Amino acid sequence: MYEHSGTHPADSTTPADRTGGGGTGGGRSPLRRTVLRRVLPAVAAAGIGVAGFAGFAHGSTGGPAAAGTKLSRDTATTSATTSALGSARTARAADAGSIRQTAAAADFPTWGTRWAVHATADVDSPSVGMINKTAPGQDRITADYQVDTGRKVCEGSACSTFMAHLTGPVTGFLSVVAVDIPQDRLPGVPVQGGGGHPQPGGSRQEALNRAATWLTADNGAQVPYSQAKVWKDGYRQDCSGYASMALGLPTPGTNTVGLATDRKLTRPVSLAELKPGDLLIDAAGDNNNRHVVIFEKWNNDAHSSYTAFEQRGGHGTDHRTLTYGLPGGDAEFKPYRPVTFGD
Structure with missing residues (x-):
């Protein structure tokens, strides 16, 4: 039985509305x-x-x-x-x-x-x-x-x-x-987490690079798993928070159902179409068995397994071989393409 590490408790109902508020800067000098x-x-x-x-x-x-x-x-x-x-x-x-x-x-x-x-x-x-x-x-x-x-x-x-x-x-x-500065951001202070709205044409490699950072972010160890806590970059430490971080979605992260159903974020694709940075999502059930992983590459020409990034219960951030969604694997996982990649 595959371990489905779930998402934020909001997954037990409907996708959380995490769209940013408006606001007018106007012509203020x-x-x-x-x-x-x-x-x-x-x-x-x-x-x-x-x-x-x-x-x-x-x-x-x-x-x-x-x-x-x-x-x-x-x-x-x-x-x-x-x-x-x-x-x-x-x-x-x-x-x-x-x-x-x-x-x-x-x-x-x-x-x-x-x-x-x-x-x-x-x-x-x-x-x-x-x-x-x-x-x-x-x-x-x-x-x-x-x-x-x-x-x-x-x-x-x-x-x-x-x-x-x-x-x-x-x-x-x-x-x-x-903060008492004329700028709208702190000068000389690094921007982390990729918060804000996804930008069209985002790089697949950038998403994988961000995913890899959590493997060693906790003083050389993986970020611990939690549905309730957030990491220091502002993202939830569960599977959907992790995927949101990799894709540069707004903090603290969209839940698993939102990643699968919001067409402003993803669209369904076939297994044969999977590319690095795409997602495999099980959006069924409750927060104890929903799950999302980030596809990196096929392990062989037969496409019988693949390597993925994952934030899973009892372990935290992982980079391992999986068969979720493949014939003989867990059929509830479906492949999706983040629209931020522009294809």
Whole structure:
């Protein structure tokens, strides 16, 4: 009996809707974005009333509602607009130099209050902590990589699809709009995980290369299997999360049913048509027996077995010989071609 390591618990119902939210960047200029993201924190720090600035405290999904998000702040109302703006200009100059000096160390200033740090590279994932610029030790964050989620988050005129993986002061994922920089992504910080929407004409070899990274990603060992946990690149550690990672689909990954039925992602092919990077999927049953593997190559001219990448229960990431979907093998597996390959 073949081991079907299953997928996310959502597989027990219908495919999860993981399409990214919208959001409008509009014609907002870099200058206006810089002013808002640098001056407003300084104004708040000086004690000026912030009732007119509500909505700059926490990441929110894009779209028409994003610009109008109203979230509370804890700053008291006092005085001195002219003095505050003068201080803000001084702070802007100092911060600009600081960013240039610290970008190589992935260290950046934060801005605003009440920024949620999320468990995964998804603004809808659970919060694991908060960032508050005014709290001790939280005026700067350190990030080791960032993920392009393909889902825009906006606060005022500042928008970004990127979420940074923080190593301090809180570990987790933070929207880049919470960072006091004029860019929409962290300069000098590597982008990992291939989050965002699949791009037409994606390379089969790139997908296989990404699949291979999980064989040694856990300090030289394979990524452990889990239907509940996500790996540090933001993808679920089950079979469909793994396949989503290899294909560069949005984090935390589409479930097995979605990989088989969403024609924006895959289309059925015959066994004879299988090429490197194609999928073999068993989408029947529940989350305990659904499974997906990534085809790499035929092992012989008779096509009696093939080599595939797989994320399986009780083991984790694997690269081995399989017969799923072949005559004499498990007939519930069907071959599918990711549309990202363009053929």
